[in-house]
Amino acid sequence: MSEHDLVIRGGLVVDGTGTPGSVADVAVRDGVVVAVAPRIDGRGHREIDADGLLVTPGFVDIHTHFDGQAAWDSLLAPSSVNGVTSVVLGNCGVGFAPAHRSDDEHEWLIRMMEGVEDIPGTALSEGLTWEWETFGEYLDTLAARRFSVDVGTQMPHAPLRAYVMGERGADPAEEPTDAELASMAEHVRAAVEAGALGFSTSRTVNHRTRDGDALGTRHSSGRELQALAGAMSAGGHGVVQLVSDAYLSTDGDHVASELAMLTELATSTGRPLSLSLQQPDAAPDRWREILAWIDACTADGLAIKAQVAPRPIGVLMGLTASLHPLMICPSFAALAGRPLTEIVGALARPEVRATLVAEHAEALRTDTAPLTTLMGTFGRLFPLGDPVDYEPSPSTSVAALARSQGRAPIEVVIDVLLGNGGTDLLYSPLFNYAHGNLDDVREMLLSPHTIIGLSDAGAHCGAVCDASFPTTALSLWSRDRATGQLPLELMVHHLTQRTARHVGWHDRGVLAPGLRADINVIDMATLGARPPRIAHDLPAGGRRLVQTAHGYRHTFTGGAETFTDGEHTGALPGRLVRGPQAAR
Known part of the structure; x- marks a missing residue:
C-alpha cells in the first residue's frame, strides 16, 4: 500500500x-x-x-489582470503554462467590481479596462456575466469556478469610485464628500472581510479609458487614499498596490511630493505597500532614487516593496498585432482591414513597398507624435527569434541589419513582417533598456526590497506578452547570461516565497512539510x-x-x-x- x-x-x-x-x-x-x-x-x-x-515551488504571480478572463476561462494561460500556480488579480486600480446593475456602468468599466489594459471590449462584453454587484458577490462568482491555478484578488479603486460617486467618480478633479469617502472605506473594509487581499489604485497619466480619459483615481488625495487603505487596518491584514508616475517623471519636485505622500500612506495605515518600478529612457536613474527611498522607509519600519520586471517591458509589433511601423503610412490604411493573405500579397509587390518606404520616411520627417517616433526607432527594434532573446544586442536591431544590407530600415521591417505568412513579430523594449542591456535590472533584482511583478498577464492582448516572466527569470538570469548571472536560489525565491509572503500567503511558496x-x-x-x-x-x-x-x-x-x-x-x-x- x-x-x-x-x-x-x-x-x-x-x-x-x-x-x-x-x-x-x-x-x-x-x-x-x-x-x-x-x-x-x-x-x-x-x-x-x-x-x-x-x-x-509553484510560482506566484501577484500582478495579473485576469479580472475578466477568470469569469469565462479556467486555464488562465499564458501564466499557467509558465509554471505559475497562484495569481493575484485586481491590480492597478482597475477591475469589474463593485458595479451597479446598469448597462451604462458595465459599458464604462469595459471601456476603462479596454483602454488601460488593452483587453478587447467585444470579448469583455460577451464573456462577462455580471452576476455580481458588490465586491463580495464578485468573489462569490469566482469561488463557484474552478481553475488550473489558485486565484486571489484585490479591491480596485476606479470601479469603487464610480460605484459610490457616480459620474463624478470618473473625474480625477473630483474629490469625494465625507459621506462618499466613508462609504468607499466601508466597501474596502467589507471586501477585505469577504476575502480581498488588499486595495489597488493608479496614479499614472498612462492609464486612460478607451475614450482617452484619465482615470478618476489619477489625482486622488492623501486623505482619500489613507481613508481607503486605512479601512483594512482594523482587520490586521491587506496590502496596498499602486502604480505611480514617480518612476518615470523628469520632474524632481513631483517625485519628491509623490514619495512623501506614499511615506505618509504607509506610516498612517501600517499596511504593506508595493509600487511599480521601471527604467524609462527619459529618467534612466530614477529607479535608484526610489529604491534608496524604499531602503530608508524599510529602515524606519515601513513595509514597502518595489514591483520590478526580470527583463525589458516591451511592445510586440506585427501585422496581426495592435501596432507595427507601417501603420503610420497613409497607403497602409487601405490595406488594414483586409484579410491577412491579401495584406501579405500586397506587401510583396515592389510598387506597394516603394510607396510605403517613401510614406514612412515622410511621416517620420513631419510628425513628432510619440507613436510616430516609436515607429521609427529602428535601433531599438528587433526581429523576434526562436528562442526569444530578451537581451538583444544592438548589432541585431533593424537599424543594424539595414546598414549591413545597404537598405532602408523600413524595408527590413517589411521583410520581417511578411515572415511565416505575415505572423512574425518585432520586439521593441520600452522600459528597462536605457543602456541597451539588463545590467540595471540585475541591480533591481539584487535588492532585498524588490519583488517580481508587472507581468500584466491577461492584459495588453495585442501588444505585450509578459506572462512568461518566470521562464525568463530562470533561464536568462541563472543559465544563459554570459556575465552577471544570478543564483538559481535567488530567482526561485523571487518567484515563490517573496511574492507569496508579500500578499500574506504563508501556506505556499516554499517546499516544506505542511505547506501546499x-x-x-x-x-x-x-x-x-x-x-x-x-x-x-x-x-x-x-x-x-x-x-x-x-x-x-x-x-x-x-x-x-x-x-x-x-x-x-x-x-x-x-x-x-x-x-x-x-x-x-
Missing part, C-alpha cells in the same frame, strides 16, 4: 527560501508536502524520477519561452497574444498535476483564495 500520493525523487530541490538547493525527494499527501529529505523510504501512488531536473504541494519539475537544460503568437480565442473571437514555454516537465497545483510537458492534463484544482493564508 502506498504511503504517499506522490513522491518526486532525486531532483535538485530549490525550496523557495533563497537557500542553495540540494538533491532530495519530495513527498505529497492530500495536496500537502509531507516530507522533503535526501531519501524518502515510503512509496508513492505515483513516482516521478527527477534525476537531473530542478524541483521548485504547488510544485514545478523543470528541465533547466531546455527551459525557454517560445515566441509569442496571436490567437483569436477570446469570446467574440477576440484577439490576444499567447506564449508557451518548453522545459516544464510537470506542474502541480495543490498536489494535482495540471500540466505535463506544457499540455493541460484536464485537472482544475485551483480555487479562489480568500485573504491571507497561514501555514498549516
